[in-house]
Amino acid sequence: MKPDVTQTSGPSGWEAFYRIVRRIPRGKVVTYAQVALLAGRPRAARHVGFALAALRGSGTRVPWQRVLGKRSAVTAGISILDPMGAAAQRDLLEREGVRVDERGRVSLVDHGWRPRRR
DNA sequence: GACATGACGTAAT
DNA sequence: TATTACGCCATGT
Numbered sequence: 001m002k003p004d005v006t007q008t009s010g011p012s013g014w015e016a017f018y019r020i021v022r023r024i025p026r027g028k029v030v031t032y033a034q035v036a037l038l039a040g041r042p043r044a045a046r047h048v049g050f051a052l053a054a055l056r057g058s059g060t061r062v063p064w065q066r067v068l069g070k071r072s073a074v075t076a077g078i079s080i081l082d083p084m085g086a087a088a089q090r091d092l093l094e095r096e097g098v099r100v101d102e103r104g105r106v107s108l109v110d111h112g113w114r115p116r117r118r
Numbered sequence: 119g120a121c122a123t124g125a126c127g128t129a130a131t
Numbered sequence: 132t133a134t135t136a137c138g139c140c141a142t143g144t
Contacts, residue, residue, distance in 0.1 A: 013141070032126055036140090042127095043139040049125030050141075056125090069126065071132090 013041060014051040021052065024066045027097040028113035029106055031070045038115060056082075065089045066096075066113075073105040 016039040024030055032045040041047065052064040068074055074090050090100045098111045 033128095036126090041140065044141070045126045046124060046139075047126090047141055051125095053125055064125085067125080070128090 013039065013044070014047070016040065017048050017051040018055070018060070018062055021062045021064060021067055023115065024063055024113055027111070029066045029068050029093065029098055029108065029111045030113045031068060031108065033070060034113075035067060056085075065092050068106055068108075070108070071105070073103075074100065 017035055020030075020035045020038045032048040033042070035048045036042055036045045039048070048067065052062065052067055055062050055064055065074075074086055074093065086104070090104060093100050093106065098106055100106055
């Protein structure tokens, strides 16, 4: 089940994920694996989506829209929970300067955010 | 403590 | 490039 974000205020590892996502600058995107890696859990890519999914309903201000899958991109699991949300997310990314493919795929090489480098 | 679930990743085909 | 199979980590029951 989806755990409550409101209770994740504790020392849970989920808070680390939110912290990483907040660092994502406008016009840049990252993959779940990237966030997980920065959070210190390179094998916990699944949990990143978990945490972000809960945020969607909590109204927390986290740019979850900038977090994509490696190959699935935007139309990944969001469409499962919110088909319209996926389309809206694609529009939002385009507004930030991110070019989204017709299939919902984004060039991570071009828009991939590179932390720990500046 | 063990089993089941999940916005995923990587390797193999 | 798409599809299938397996694995990893955290949370819930």
